[in-house]
Amino acid sequence: MKIAIDAMGGDNGSKPIVEAVKEFLKEYPDNELVLFGKEEELQEVSSICRIVNAPDLVPMEAGALEVLRLKNSSMCKAISTMKEEGFDAVVSAGSTGGFLSAATLILKTIPGVKRSALVTCFPTKIKGKKIVVLDVGANNENNAEELLQFAYMGRAYNQALFATKEPKTYLLSNGAEAHKGSPLVKEAHQLLLDNKFEGFMGNMEARDVLNGDADILVADGFSGNVLLKGMEGIAKMMSGMIKANFKQNLWTKLGYLHVRKGFKNMSETMDYKSTGGAMLLGINGVVVKAHGNSDAYSFKSALKVAKQMVDFDVVNKIKESLKNE
Amino acid sequence: MKIAIDAMGGDNGSKPIVEAVKEFLKEYPDNELVLFGKEEELQEVSSICRIVNAPDLVPMEAGALEVLRLKNSSMCKAISTMKEEGFDAVVSAGSTGGFLSAATLILKTIPGVKRSALVTCFPTKIKGKKIVVLDVGANNENNAEELLQFAYMGRAYNQALFATKEPKTYLLSNGAEAHKGSPLVKEAHQLLLDNKFEGFMGNMEARDVLNGDADILVADGFSGNVLLKGMEGIAKMMSGMIKANFKQNLWTKLGYLHVRKGFKNMSETMDYKSTGGAMLLGINGVVVKAHGNSDAYSFKSALKVAKQMVDFDVVNKIKESLKNE
Numbered sequence: 001m002k003i004a005i006d007a008m009g010g011d012n013g014s015k016p017i018v019e020a021v022k023e024f025l026k027e028y029p030d031n032e033l034v035l036f037g038k039e040e041e042l043q044e045v046s047s048i049c050r051i052v053n054a055p056d057l058v059p060m061e062a063g064a065l066e067v068l069r070l071k072n073s074s075m076c077k078a079i080s081t082m083k084e085e086g087f088d089a090v091v092s093a094g095s096t097g098g099f100l101s102a103a104t105l106i107l108k109t110i111p112g113v114k115r116s117a118l119v120t121c122f123p124t125k126i127k128g129k130k131i132v133v134l135d136v137g138a139n140n141e142n143n144a145e146e147l148l149q150f151a152y153m154g155r156a157y158n159q160a161l162f163a164t165k166e167p168k169t170y171l172l173s174n175g176a177e178a179h180k181g182s183p184l185v186k187e188a189h190q191l192l193l194d195n196k197f198e199g200f201m202g203n204m205e206a207r208d209v210l211n212g213d214a215d216i217l218v219a220d221g222f223s224g225n226v227l228l229k230g231m232e233g234i235a236k237m238m239s240g241m242i243k244a245n246f247k248q249n250l251w252t253k254l255g256y257l258h259v260r261k262g263f264k265n266m267s268e269t270m271d272y273k274s275t276g277g278a279m280l281l282g283i284n285g286v287v288v289k290a291h292g293n294s295d296a297y298s299f300k301s302a303l304k305v306a307k308q309m310v311d312f313d314v315v316n317k318i319k320e321s322l323k324n325e
Numbered sequence: 326m327k328i329a330i331d332a333m334g335g336d337n338g339s340k341p342i343v344e345a346v347k348e349f350l351k352e353y354p355d356n357e358l359v360l361f362g363k364e365e366e367l368q369e370v371s372s373i374c375r376i377v378n379a380p381d382l383v384p385m386e387a388g389a390l391e392v393l394r395l396k397n398s399s400m401c402k403a404i405s406t407m408k409e410e411g412f413d414a415v416v417s418a419g420s421t422g423g424f425l426s427a428a429t430l431i432l433k434t435i436p437g438v439k440r441s442a443l444v445t446c447f448p449t450k451i452k453g454k455k456i457v458v459l460d461v462g463a464n465n466e467n468n469a470e471e472l473l474q475f476a477y478m479g480r481a482y483n484q485a486l487f488a489t490k491e492p493k494t495y496l497l498s499n500g501a502e503a504h505k506g507s508p509l510v511k512e513a514h515q516l517l518l519d520n521k522f523e524g525f526m527g528n529m530e531a532r533d534v535l536n537g538d539a540d541i542l543v544a545d546g547f548s549g550n551v552l553l554k555g556m557e558g559i560a561k562m563m564s565g566m567i568k569a570n571f572k573q574n575l576w577t578k579l580g581y582l583h584v585r586k587g588f589k590n591m592s593e594t595m596d597y598k599s600t601g602g603a604m605l606l607g608i609n610g611v612v613v614k615a616h617g618n619s620d621a622y623s624f625k626s627a628l629k630v631a632k633q634m635v636d637f638d639v640v641n642k643i644k645e646s647l648k649n650e
Contacts, residue, residue, distance in 0.1 A: 061502070097500075125562055137499055140507045174462055174550040175422075177386070182465045182547045206554035210562050219551075222507045225499040226548045227555045229531035234556045237450055237535050238563050238595065245587030252587065258580025262570030270563065 001030075001310050002087040003303065007037035008057055008074040009094025011293045014041045017093070019296035021045050024303045031307065034087065036078040052077060058094050060292065064101030075099060079106045082285065089286035089306040093277075093294045100138055100280050103287045110315065112322050115139055115146045116282035117221070118289070119157050120228065123269045126212035132158045133209070136228045138280060139221030144187035147171070147218055151197055152321045153281040154216040160312035161305075166199055167215035172223055173203035184220060235270050277302040279309060281318065286310055326355075326635050327412040328628065332362030333382055333399040334419025336618045339366045342418070344621035346370050349628045356632065359412065361403040377402060383419050385617065389426030400424060404431045407610065414611035414631040418602075418619045425463055425605050428612045435640065437647050440464055440471045441607035442546070443614070444482050445553065448594045451537035457483045458534070461553045463605060464546030469512035472496070472543055476522055477646045478606040479541040485637035486630075491524055492540035497548055498528035509545060560595050602627040604634060606643065611635055 007017045014037050021033055025048055032050070035042050039053040054077035056070045067076050075094050082090045083106050092099045100118065109116055117135035124131055134154045135142065142150075151169050158167045171189055173181040178189060181203055192200045204214055206227055219227065242263065246256040256263075277290040277298070286309040290302035309315075332342045339362050346358055350373055357375070360367050364378040379402035381395045392401050400419050407415045408431050417424045425443065434441055442460035449456055459479045460467065467475075476494050483492045496514055498506040503514060506528055517525045529539055531552055544552065567588065571581040581588075602615040602623070611634040615627035634640075 125565070140499065140505075141509075172551065174465065174547055174554075180465075184466075185547075206551045207558035207561070209555065210558050222499055222510075223548050223551045226497065226531045226544075226551050229499075230534065230552045230555045231559045233532035233535050234559055235563065236532070238560065238591075240450070241587075241591045241594070242567070245584050245591065248584075248587060251583045255580040255583025258576045258583075259570050259573075262566075262573060262577065266563075266566045266570065269566070 001089075001307065002032045002034065002085075003306055003310075004078040004082040004087045004090040005033055005035050005303075006075045006078040006090070006092035006094055006099075007035040007042055009092040009099070010290065010299070011060070011093075012295065014038070016294060016296040017299050018042060018044055020299035020303060021049060023296065023300050025049070028307060034081070036074040036081070052081065054078070058098055060095050062095045062098040064098060064105055067095070067098040067102035068105065076102065079103050083107055087285075088310040089288065091288045091290060091302050091306050093290040093292055093299060093302070096137070096289055096292070099289055100287070103280060103283060107283050107285045107287065109282050110284055110319055110322070113282040113318075114149055115142065116280050117150050117153060118278045119154060119281050120278040121161070122210060122231070124210050124212040129212050130162070131209065131214050131217055132161070133217045133219065133224060133228065134281065135219060135221040135224050136278060137221050137225035141222060142184070142220040144184060144191050147184070147188035147220065148191045148195060148197070149282070149322065151192060151200070151216070151218045153318050154218060155199075156314055156317040156321050157279070157281060158216050160309055160314045160317065162215075164215050168199050168201045168213065169197065169216040169218065170201050170204035170214045172206065172209070172217055172219035172227065174205065176203050176205055176208070178202055188218070239267065239270070277305065279305060281314075283315075285315060326414075326632065327357045327359065327410075328631055328635075329403040329407040329412050329415040330358055330360050330628075331400045331403040331415070331417035331419055331424075332360045332367055334417040334424070335615065335624070336385070336418075337620065339363070341619060341621040342624050343367060343369050345624035345628060346374060348621065348625050350374070353632060359406070361399040361406070377406065379403070383423055385420050387420045387423040389423060389430055392420070392423040392427035393430065401427065404428050408432055412610075413635040414613065416613045416615060416627050416631050418615040418617055418624060418627070421462070421614055421617070424614055425612070428605060428608060432608050432610045432612065434607050435609055435644055435647070438607040438643075439474055440467060441605050442475045442478060443603045444479060444606050445603040446486070447535060447556070449535050449537040454537050455487070456534065456539050456542055457486070458542045458544065458549060458553065459606065460544060460546040460549045461603060462546055462550035466547060467509070467545040469509060469516050472509070472513035472545065473516045473520060473522070474607070474647065475543045476517060476525070476541070478643050479543060480524075481639055481642040481646050482604070482606060483541050485634055485639045485642065487540075489540050493524050493526045493538065494522065494541040494543065495526050495529035495539045497531065497534075497542055497544035497552065499530065501528050501530055501533070503527055513543070564592065564595070602630065604630060606639075608640075610640060
């Protein structure tokens with residue numbers, strides 16, 4: 001397996017990425033990683049990986065055209081070399097918009113796929129169970145046919161990551177009843193029924209997403225993004241309040257000692273870093289976007305997601321599942 | 326001031342509502358409350374309020390037509406009596422869809438208002454500061470002109486509740502930059518600029534909603550609903566985890582004693598009950614929807630919201646602000 005890595009994309013430079021690469025290769029020594037970035041910053045791993053000098057940096061807010069123009073950028077070179085040399089996957093922590101659209105332009109979508117979708121996993125109330133949510137932001141708007149395809153792609157992704165038996169798929173809506181929802185949701189709901197989509201369970205309100213009933217949640221890119229970021233925002237606020245409560249004085253610090261373990265488990269459950277970022281589904285190749293502020297642990301998780309997707313052959317699985325559409 | 330109260334609408338029957346009425350009148354004895362419901366259940370307050378017998382119950386999932394058909398229901402009679410006798414406000418904890426659409430059909434929207442909007446307040450990181458968010462679910466879809474009106478109505482509502490100096494208004498989007506967003510957001514953004522909307526600050530991502538920068542957040546009804554319920558869902562999950570952490574054993578219970586105060590403050594901040602539900606803006610009259618599972622405290626907060634809206638004359642304020650549109 002060959003994975004191209006944009007080693008300069010993240011907010012924290014190449015350091016955590018180099019660290020992640022070392023850790024990853026310790027655990028999975030049979031994989032080949034190719035790092036793109038400033039050669040001199042990557043010397044530490046030059047004995048265990050191929051290094052490609054690509055010293056230009058893509059700004060965090062760059063779009064696709066800017067990425068393509070910066071031919072010597074770590075991001076552009078990682079994607080184009082993947083294409084030219086037939087690598088299995090590419091991973092970047094850089095500009096979301098720039099990376100996703102440049103990857104789409106260079107690698108192309110799978111024939112028949114109308115739109116690619118960014119997919120990620122949320123924790124749920126049920127210990128260890130995660131829910132696959134897509135699209136969380138690759139698109140600004142979608143139509144019903146695209147949502148139907150997202151359902152097929154989400155199912156393939158769920159099978160790759162968790163191999164759930166009879167996974168349950170829901171549509172994100174403003175009411176659980178079948179007749180409720182935006183015109184888009186109503187149309188997509190009908191389309192899923194008409195296609196006899198296996199395991200389609202109907203609509204789900206945003207407040208029930210984490211209760212563990214659903215395995216896959218399908219949303220248009222705009223609402224999916226609102227759901228993801230809204231949840232991130234309030235989780236961060238509450239985590240901050242919890243920390244502040246324990247830090248107030250000696251007594252509260254003492255209190256923390258008694259409940260440390262539970263709160264550590266909690267913050268691990270809620271930590272987006274353990275999910276390793278998001279994958280762009282529907283592209284001819286495995287494209288994984290790590291969080292912009294990835295640390296080594298988080299970037300390693302992103303590499304693991306890429307590996308799992310290649311192992312499971314998710315690109316071909318999506319091709320097959322769309323044939324039955 | 327005269328307020329019509331649907332005394333049977335909530336999940337918990339008339340008991341918490343009767344309790345709330347007593348508490349409210351203790352604090353504001355000069356107001357007149359008229360209760361609609363089963364006469365025999367409301368005897369306790371018959372000496373301090375007018376009671377109107379309206380024994381039929383509106384089912385939780387009823388739509389507008391069902392409400393209008395149930396002429397002897399507490400909900401229908403409360404709204405229609407408000408209209409006939411010229412009351413100032415109506416409050417119900419019953420079926421959201423049924424109540425909002427029946428109120429719209431009977432009381433009518435303010436001339437010029439294209440769509441009414443459900444408005445509520447979220448807590449923020451800044452102590453005591455709340456953000457006004459609309460629409461959180463009165464509409465399944467909206468156009469840009471409607472979002473512009475929501476901005477005007479949200480501003481009037483913010484002025485009524487908090488009298489913020491120079492309130493800042495943002496549009497909910499999937500990116501903070503002006504050029505990002507769904508086609509709807511882009512159009513509404515331009516319309517707000519064209520109208521030189523006072524205090525319009527641009528787009529806001531869902532993850533920044535609670536950081537205290539914004540006073541008013543404008544969203545279409547579908548995304549606003551996803552934001553509200555998504556946040557409710559994760560807040561509930563995290564609160565459950567916090568409780569479970571403290572309840573594990575004697576040691577963790579001991580730990581709780583040290584941090585009790587902080588966590589109580591936190592759950593008060595996050596508690597939707599203190600916001601008293603949501604108001605339907607754009608209607609000819611003050612229409613307040615209390616939470617379905619309101620307890621006495623929560624229902625009393627809803628009554629206070631109704632009172633504040635009447636005191637501030639929010640209906641006429643909206644009429645005036647739309648004239649300048």
